[in-house]
Amino acid sequence: MCLGVPLKVIEIKDDNVALVDMGGATIEISTIFTPEVKIGDYVIVHAGFSISILSQDEAEEVLEILEKS
Amino acid sequence: MKVKDFVERIKDISKKEINIMEFCGTHTHEIFRYGIREILPENIHLFSGPGCPVCVTAEEDIDYILFLSENYNFGIITFGDLINVPGSTGSLNYLRAKGKEVIVIYSPLEALNIAKKNKNKKYILVGIGFETTAPNFAYTLIKIKEENIPNLFFLSLHKLTPPAIKAILDMGEVKLDGIIGPGHVSTIIGRKGWEEVFNQYNIPFAITGFKPEEILYGIYLLVITIEEGKASLINAYKKSVKEEGNKKALDFIYKVFKKGPAKWRGFGIIDNSGLILKEEFEDIDIRKIYPVKIESKGNLLCKCGEVLRGVLKPPECPLYGRICTPENPKGPCMVSSEGTCSAYYIYGGNRWKR
Numbered sequence: 001m002c003l004g005v006p007l008k009v010i011e012i013k014d015d016n017v018a019l020v021d022m023g024g025a026t027i028e029i030s031t032i033f034t035p036e037v038k039i040g041d042y043v044i045v046h047a048g049f050s051i052s053i054l055s056q057d058e059a060e061e062v063l064e065i066l067e068k069s
Numbered sequence: 070m071k072v073k074d075f076v077e078r079i080k081d082i083s084k085k086e087i088n089i090m091e092f093c094g095t096h097t098h099e100i101f102r103y104g105i106r107e108i109l110p111e112n113i114h115l116f117s118g119p120g121c122p123v124c125v126t127a128e129e130d131i132d133y134i135l136f137l138s139e140n141y142n143f144g145i146i147t148f149g150d151l152i153n154v155p156g157s158t159g160s161l162n163y164l165r166a167k168g169k170e171v172i173v174i175y176s177p178l179e180a181l182n183i184a185k186k187n188k189n190k191k192y193i194l195v196g197i198g199f200e201t202t203a204p205n206f207a208y209t210l211i212k213i214k215e216e217n218i219p220n221l222f223f224l225s226l227h228k229l230t231p232p233a234i235k236a237i238l239d240m241g242e243v244k245l246d247g248i249i250g251p252g253h254v255s256t257i258i259g260r261k262g263w264e265e266v267f268n269q270y271n272i273p274f275a276i277t278g279f280k281p282e283e284i285l286y287g288i289y290l291l292v293i294t295i296e297e298g299k300a301s302l303i304n305a306y307k308k309s310v311k312e313e314g315n316k317k318a319l320d321f322i323y324k325v326f327k328k329g330p331a332k333w334r335g336f337g338i339i340d341n342s343g344l345i346l347k348e349e350f351e352d353i354d355i356r357k358i359y360p361v362k363i364e365s366k367g368n369l370l371c372k373c374g375e376v377l378r379g380v381l382k383p384p385e386c387p388l389y390g391r392i393c394t395p396e397n398p399k400g401p402c403m404v405s406s407e408g409t410c411s412a413y414y415i416y417g418g419n420r421w422k423r
Contacts, residue, residue, distance in 0.1 A: 004095070004201065004253040004279075030178060032208055033318040044256060044309055047148070047198070048176020049205045051318060052256045052309045 004046045006054055009039055020045060075285035076108050083292050086112045088244060090379055092234060093251035094121030094407025095279055101416035103281040109288070116243055116379040119233050119333065120251055121407040122198045122226075123150045124377060127332040128365035130226050131156025135164060137193060137359060143222070144170035144187075146180045147195035153404045157365040177202075177209040184221035193355050197226040200257040203344055204318035207325035210346075213353055222355045225344055228331050230254045231266050232342035236333075238270050243379040247291040249284070250276035252306045257322075259314025260304045267302040278306040325350060334367075334401060335374025371400035376409050383410040390414060 007020035007029075016032040020043065031037050034050045043050035091097055097117045100106060106115050119125050131154055137143050145161060152161045152171065165171045170190070172183060180194040196206040206227065213221050230251060238245065250263060255276040267274050273294040277287030287305040294301045304310050322344065331343025346354040367374075371393070372386035383389045383402070393399040395411050402408035 004256075030176070030205070030208070033204055033315055033321070035317070044253060046201045046253060047205050048178060049208070051201060051204075051253065051315055052311075055308045 004044045004051065006042045007045050009037055009041045009043060009050075012037070012039060018043075018050070020050075072103075072108075072281050072285055075282060075289050079113070079285070079289050079292055080110050082296055083110050083113060084296060085246075086114070087246040087292070087295050088114045088116060089247045089249060089288065089291060090116040090118045090237070090243070090245050091249040091277075092118035092120040092230065093249070093254070094124070094405065094409075095253070096120070096249055096251070096277065096284065097409055097412050098407055099279050099281065099284060101412040103284075104416075105281065105284060105288075113288070113292070116245070117376075117409040117412070118237060118379060119335065119377040120199075120230070121402070121405050121409070122202075122228060123148075123154050123405045124373065124401040124408045125228065125233070125333045125335065126151070126154055126197065126226055126401060127334050128155070128157045128367050129332060129363045130224075131160065132158055132363045132365045133361065134161065134193070134195060134224065135159055136361060136363060137355065138164050138169045138171075139167075141359070142191070144172060144190055144192045145195060146172045146174055146183060146192050148175075148197060149173040150405045150407075151195065151197055153398055154401045155368065155399065155404075157367065177206050178212070180209060180221060181212055181216065181218065184218050185216075188220060191220040191222070193222045193224050195224045195226060199228055199230050199251075200254045200262075200322070203227045203326065204257065204315075204321045207321040210325050210350060210353065211321075214350070221353065222358065223346065223350070223353050224355045225326065225346055226331075227326065227344035228333065229328070229342050229344065231258075231263065232339050233333065233336070234266055235269070236336055236339050236342075237378060238266075238272065240378065245272065246295050247273040247275070249287050249291070250274050252276060252278050252283075252309060255304075255306065255310045255314070257315050257318050260302065260310060260312050262314055263302055267300075271300045273300045273303075275303040275305045276310050278309065333377075335377040368399060373400040373402040373410070376402050383413040386410070 011019040030049045042054040044052045275287040326344035328341040329345035375381035398404040402410035
């Protein structure tokens with residue numbers, strides 16, 4: 001239930017609905033909490049709703065922290 | 070950044086014996102899946118907290134659902150992991166065996182169509198989960214009202230995470246030096262959502278993602294603060310978690326719900342830890358329509374309560390692995406894939422000593 005997974009948005013439909021790719025299968029999600037979502041974005045999906053749009057990977061920032069420490 | 074690099078860094082800086090608790094069931098699961106306990110130095114001890122919503126569902130709540138289905142012939146609509154959770158007189162699976170309707174959904178919005186297609190039946194949508202699923206149900210409830218669906222009612226078993234963390238810290242049964250904060254709950258409530266807990270207890274706290282390197286990054290930052298003798302509220306999952314959280318989702322939660330007491334399995338009643346429907350939603354609130362008080366007796370041999378509080382490790386429970394397994398669970402921590410007992414069992418049986 002709480003297993004939020006990052007999925008890629010492949011189509012935006014009307015009324016805060018989008019299609020995402022889930023390992024080759026297409027599922028419909030509600031984007032009511034992330035209305036600014038665009039095609040190609042990765043979103044965290046929980047029980048049929050996207051709760052966040054993932055920003056660029058933190059890898060570089062992490063690397064910087066490690067080098068300083 | 071690789072897992073190996075984080076492990077090396079942690080080994081270099083970690084001197085003290087430290088206890089860290091992860092509260093999220095998905096973290097528990099991933100920590101076992103990737104063997105993170107085994108690759109960490111032996112002075113770092115990981116404890117699993119009550120971060121699985123079905124595991125903390127009280128026996129009374131399951132018994133109440135059974136009561137409503139059996140006496141008033143409601144169909145039950147809910148998430149799949151609630152189906153096997155035992156109450157004191159049975160589970161939702163047991164209802165099914167008796168010919169009652171129990172429908173499993175993936176998104177709460179599915180309940181709207183089920184009710185619309187079966188106008189001659191009446192249904193209870195059982196809402197369960199922490200801050201991550203509460204907005205979805207809130208939006209669904211607004212839709213029920215807007216679309217005026219007369220045969221769909223609602224039972225809220227929703228719970229809030231920060232009060233449970235406070236309860237663990239107040240009980241003081243396990244001395245904790247740091248906390249791995251739940252990544253997706255934090256996506257909703259923001260780093261800010263933890264400030265009250267952090268300010269009150271001043272305990273190192275790192276909001277952490279779910280990939281193995283993200284979990285180790287969170288642990289690494291915690292170890293740094295603990296070794297320095299400082300406390301920080303760290304957001305180690307910035308790509309999903311913002312300072313203020315998801316305000317839109319929070320707005321939906323508090324349009325529909327207000328905070329109130331909730332009973333947690335293994336904890337009892339925790340004030341302000343539950344989400345109760347506001348007055349405007351009373352006509353679909355099943356607790357208002359059937360305000361029955363159910364007294365339940367738990368399974369005295371099942372130690373889920375102690376496991377959820379971090380006091381006992383699953384293999385210390387007399388039922389674990391013998392009569393309680395994922396195929397035949399006796400308690401909620403073995404039922405859900407996010408449960409601590411299930412994670413122990415699936416990824417290692419009895420070999421986990423730490």
